[in-house]
Amino acid sequence: MIKTFSSDIDAFLRSMDDGGEKTLPIGEKKPKSREKILQLLKDHPNYSARKLAEIIGITPKAIEKHLAKLKAEGVIKREGPDKGGSWIV
Secondary structure, three states, rough: OOOOHHHHHHHHHHHHHHOOOOOOOOOOOOOHHHHHHHHHHHOOOOOHHHHHHHHHOOOOHHHHHHHHHHHHHHOOOOOHHHOOOEOOO
16 A cells, blocks of 8 residues: 555654643653654655645744754755755764
8 A cells, every 4th residue: 555645744743743632651752843853854855944844833944943953963964956955864
C-alpha cells in the first residue's frame, strides 16, 4: 500500500500532539520545534523552511532561526542550491 504525503504528515502531527490529553509518559516532555524539524528533515531532506513552518505550525522566520542554529552547531548541512537542494542531518 502506498502512503500519501498528507497521511504521513497527519500521522506525524498526531504523534507530536497530545490533543490536550495526557498521552506521554509521566516526566516526558512534548517534542520541541527543533526536534520536530530534525525528524522532518531526516524523513524529507528536500523540505523548505516554508514547508516546515506549515507542517509544524510556526512562522517561516522561526524555522529559519532554528535552521541557522542547527547549521552553526554542525547538526545539519545544506547540500545544493536553495531551490532544489537538500538537508543532510
